Amino acid sequence: MGSEKRISTQRDLLVSPTRPNWVEVDLGALDHNMTVVRRMIGSNVRLHACIKSGAYGCDVLEVAKRFSDLGADALCCGSFDEAVMVRAALPNMQLIMFGATLPEGIPLYLQHGLTPTIHNIELAGAVSVSADKPTKVHIKVDAGGGRIGFPLHQAKSAISEIASMKNVVVEAVYTHVPFTDLSGKDFAQQKTTEFCDMVEALRSEGLGIPVTQARASSGVIFGLQDNCNAVAISSLLYGKASAPRDLADFSSLRPALRAVKSQLIHVLPDFPGKTVGRTTGVHGRQAAPFSGATGVIPFGWRDGYAPSTSRQTAYVLMRGKRVPVLTVNSELSVIDLTDLPDPRIGEQVTIVGTDGDETITLDDLSEWQGSGQSAVLARMNNRSPKVFVN
Ligand SMILES: *Cc1c(COP(=O)(O)O)cnc(C)c1O
Numbered sequence: 001m002g003s004e005k006r007i008s009t010q011r012d013l014l015v016s017p018t019r020p021n022w023v024e025v026d027l028g029a030l031d032h033n034m035t036v037v038r039r040m041i042g043s044n045v046r047l048h049a050c051i052k053s054g055a056y057g058c059d060v061l062e063v064a065k066r067f068s069d070l071g072a073d074a075l076c077c078g079s080f081d082e083a084v085m086v087r088a089a090l091p092n093m094q095l096i097m098f099g100a101t102l103p104e105g106i107p108l109y110l111q112h113g114l115t116p117t118i119h120n121i122e123l124a125g126a127v128s129v130s131a132d133k134p135t136k137v138h139i140k141v142d143a144g145g146g147r148i149g150f151p152l153h154q155a156k157s158a159i160s161e162i163a164s165m166k167n168v169v170v171e172a173v174y175t176h177v178p179f180t181d182l183s184g185k186d187f188a189q190q191k192t193t194e195f196c197d198m199v200e201a202l203r204s205e206g207l208g209i210p211v212t213q214a215r216a217s218s219g220v221i222f223g224l225q226d227n228c229n230a231v232a233i234s235s236l237l238y239g240k241a242s243a244p245r246d247l248a249d250f251s252s253l254r255p256a257l258r259a260v261k262s263q264l265i266h267v268l269p270d271f272p273g274k275t276v277g278r279t280t281g282v283h284g285r286q287a288a289p290f291s292g293a294t295g296v297i298p299f300g301w302r303d304g305y306a307p308s309t310s311r312q313t314a315y316v317l318m319r320g321k322r323v324p325v326l327t328v329n330s331e332l333s334v335i336d337l338t339d340l341p342d343p344r345i346g347e348q349v350t351i352v353g354t355d356g357d358e359t360i361t362l363d364d365l366s367e368w369q370g371s372g373q374s375a376v377l378a379r380m381n382n383r384s385p386k387v388f389v390n
Contacts (some may be wrong), residue, residue: 003389003390006389007024007387007389010387010388011387014385014386014387015385015387016385019298020262020263020265020298021260021261021262021297021298021299021303021383021384021385022260022261022262022384022385022386022387023057023257023259023260023261023380023384023385023386023387024257024258024259024260024261024353024386024387024388024389025058025059025062025063025256025257025258025386025387025388025389026254026255026256026257026258026388026389027062027063027066027256027388027389027390028254028389028390029238029239029253029254029255029256029258030063030066030067030070030237030238030256031066031070032253032254033236033237033238033239033253033254033256034047034049034067034070034072034237036236036252036253037220037233037236037237040220040221041220041231044229045228045229045230045231046073046074046211046213046229046230046231047071047072047073047230047231047233048072048073048074048075048076048096048213048230048231048232048233049067049072049074049075049076049233049234049237050075050076050078050098050232050233050234050237051063051064051067051075051076051077051078051082051086052076052077052078052079052098052234053078053234053374053377053378053381054079054082054378054381054382055238056234056238056240056256056257056374056377056378056381057257057377057378057380057381057382058238058256058257058386059386059388060082060085060086061085061086061089062386062388063256064086064089064090064093065089065090067237068090068093072093073094073230074093074094074095074096074115075090075093075094075095075096076096076098076232076234077095077096077097077098077114078098078100080097080101080105080108080109080114083095083097083112083114084112087112087113087114094115095113095114095115096114096115096117096138096172097109097114097115097116097117098117099117099119099140099148099149100148101116101123103122103123103125103126104126106123106126106127106130107126107130110127110130110131110135115136115137115138115171116137116138117137117138117139117140117148118137118138118139118140118162119139119140119142119148119149119150120148120150121158121161121162124137124161124162124165124168125165127165127167127168128165128166128167128168131167131168132167133167134167134168134169135167135168135169136169136170136171136172137162137168137169137170137171138170138171138172138173138174138211139155139158139159139162139170139172139173139174140174140175140176141155141173141174141175141195141198142175143175143176143177143178143191143192143194143195143214144177144178144187144191145176145177145178149175152175152191152194152195152198155173155198156198156201156202159173159202159207159209160202160205160207163207170207170209171209171210171211172209172210172211172212172213172230173199173209173211173212173213174211174212174213174214174230174232175191175192175195175213175214176216176232177191177192177195177214177215177216177219177224179218179219179222179224180218180242180243180244181243181244181247182222182243182247185222185224188218188219188222188224189224189225192214192215192219192224192225192226193225193226195214195226196212196214196226196227196228199212199228200227211229211230212227212228212229212230213228213229213230213231213232214226214228215228215231215232216231216232216233216234216235216242217233217234217235217236217242218235218242218243218248219231220233220236221236221242221243221248221250222243222248235373235374236250236253237256238255238256238257239253239254239255239256240253240255240362240373240374240377241363241373245363255361255362257352257362257377258353258389259350259351259352259353259354260299260350260351260352260353260380260384261348261349261350261351261353262297262298262299262316262348262349262351263297263298263346263347263348263349264295264296264297264318264343264344264345264346264347264349265296265297265298265332265345266295266296266345267293267294267295267296267337267343267344267345268293268294268295268296269293270291270292270293270338273289274289274290274291275287275288275289275290276288276290276294276326276327276334277327277334278326278327290326291338292336292337292338293337293338293340293343294326294334294335294336294337295334295335295337295343295349296332296333296334296335297316297332297333297335297349297351298331298332299332299333299349299351299384300328300329300330300331300332300333301328301329301330301331302330302331302383303380303383303384304376304378304379304380304381304383305328305333305351305379305380306328306369306371306376306379307325307327307328307368307369308325308368308369309368309369309370310367310368310370312367312368313325314364314365314368314369315360315364316335316349316350316351316360317349317350317353317354317355317356317358317359317360318335318337318340318343318347318348318349318350318355319340319347319355319356320355320356320357320358321339321340321355321356321358322358323335323336323337323339323340323349324336335349352365362376362377
């Protein structure tokens with residue numbers, strides 16, 4: 001297969017035999033998912049594509065370039081350093097900073113042509129003081145997330161005040177309604193409507209705001225109603241479920257993070273009296289009798305891996321079979337090779353992805369590790385070289 005050949009060529013160039021781990025990113029999945037999302041939101045709605053959290057382990061720069069090629073209307077960034085790197089590659093793309101700077105960071109944003117999110121009055125003041133020409137800002141409203149933003153009930157007066165500041169141009173107002181399952185849908189719809197009413201009230205007082213945005217992935221997939229003209233999307237674009245899979249159908253999406261792989265660097269055949277140390281979380285080790293061959297991959301905590309915290313066994317794949325993970329340590333993980341005859345150093349091990357008829361998904365890791373998919377990806381982010389398929 002052409003793509004397999006391309007992967008092995010890149011892998012040979014990028015992956016060091018001293019730590020043979022790599023991530024396979026399917027850039028073509030971004031095209032596919034973008035088409036699916038566009039179909040859901042309609043053609044008149046602006047699409048703000050998120051590249052925060054290191055583009056969820058998929059390489060900020062490559063993903064940013066692809067979203068730009070695909071016609072994203074703006075990119076939403078979480079990190080200043082990443083935004084600066086993207087700016088160098090995409091001089092004309094709007095880069096929205098998703099907040100979380102001190103006011104002192106604002107001049108740096110402006111210097112690099114990054115659109116600041118204003119989520120407190122201090123930030124608006126910093127823009128007004130440091131801008132030497134009319135400067136576009138986006139204002140964040142807190143519709144229940146309790147993180148950053150002006151609380152909904154104070155937003156109207158705050159936005160009016162900010163709009164009157166020298167050199168501050170309110171280009172957009174947005175919110176991120178907390179919403180991951182159906183039980184939250186009524187609440188999310190109510191907050192979305194309140195947000196839209198607030199924007200409408202500003203408009204009727206003569207302050208029209210060009211761009212308004214309330215829906216993210218769950219709002220789109222569950223069909224929340226708004227009259228905003230933009231959405232900000234991450235999960236769906238990366239082929240990640242933004243809600244429990246029994247509540248919505250994410251099957252038309254393709255995961256952008258196609259695989260995380262490693263190679264066996266050590267094999268320990270069975271012998272009488274063999275024991276294997278047990279590490280679960282931060283608790284102590286206790287060697288337990290073990291009969292069978294075991295193997296080691298150079299993929300541990302430092303690579304963003306984590307042991308199962310559920311009662312279930314975590315698995316990796318080898319030769320198209322599920323292989324139990326026995327321990328995860330700081331640099332290495334030990335796997336159970338009992339059912340694999342004659343294991344060899346150098347054999348490929350799949351941590352996420354497909355091998356033969358078996359697949360380990362991000363959902364599996366998320367369940368075993370007891371954390372959300374974004375957290376699983378953020379931990380593994382930028383630790384291993386990436387190879388790309390189109
Ligand atoms: C990440 C993010 C989004 C998009 O999140 P989804 O994964 O699409 O739900 C939207 N708005 C803000 C402020 C975000 O941080």
